[in-house]
Amino acid sequence: MTTTISYDNVLENFKKLLKQNNLKYTTQRELILKIIYDNSGHFTPEDIYNLIKENYPDIKLGIATIYRTLTLLEDANIVSSISFGTQGKKYEFGLKEHHDHLVCIECGKIEEFFDNTIEKQQEAIAKKFNFKMTNHVMKIIGICKDCQKKK
């Protein structure tokens, strides 16, 4: 599942979004977006914090800003998150096609899939219950191909 939108494009949209809401364009906000865009994968807020600290050691940055910015980006549908209960959330760049996840309990790897049958069926179920679906979570949990081999 690859990202097709260019970073310039993403950044432009982000700036527009900020302006529209009287929010300010700060170095921290840009870097958080950039790190998530550049590193495809799924990251905890702490991961993102560490990545920025490593790659941009001179930038002042607090973990609170990561949380605040991720909330902002998620509300704007620029990133999306996958929850791991008490263990927190992982974030990924969200301007891709919608997809669900396969989560490996051995190595923590997350694979992505999209399945039209499931999507359609979810809508059908919501309809049947007169339920107005705003979102859904579908995770297949188990042991990935590679970890099965290791044994």
Add this chain to the structure above:
Amino acid sequence: MTTTISYDNVLENFKKLLKQNNLKYTTQRELILKIIYDNSGHFTPEDIYNLIKENYPDIKLGIATIYRTLTLLEDANIVSSISFGTQGKKYEFGLKEHHDHLVCIECGKIEEFFDNTIEKQQEAIAKKFNFKMTNHVMKIIGICKDCQKKK
């Protein structure tokens, strides 16, 4: 989705399980199981704690025991849980047919459903990825029938 197994049966199995693992049969463990069995629905550990305090005011009980016992019961597949991220988990009696959940973001109500198409499709996806599925999570999130009416 109704429970068909009698409490006596459940308790018997629980006792057996404890014995097999050199664990002890305590009042607290029995009450936690009983409360979950008796009150159909989805409960936080705190809910369960309060229910027991109300119904059995004389029993000594700490919240830590609730957590420890719920872990035990979940590992034994006697209860199952549904996660709400930072807001914790809710537990329900788990010896029912497998099912997934519709979660209302307004009132917090949880409805249950079972859909064979989705179940089958999940297996097919796992197979396609050479993924050994041990579990899955499927939540439809939105606004329930009743809460839609209220507006």
Add this chain to the structure above:
DNA sequence: CTTATTGCAAACGTTTTGCACGTTT
């Protein structure tokens, strides 16, 4: 110069842990 944003540290809510004491076997 006004307003929003930041880092920091403290607070939060849920969950886990260490430990001395109690209970079950």
Add this chain to the structure above:
DNA sequence: AAACGTGCAAAACGTTTGCAATAAG
């Protein structure tokens, strides 16, 4: 008696918040 379970309080965990200092518009 031995082993396991308990309550309690403290710690841990990810996350959020209040606030004074700072940066953006």
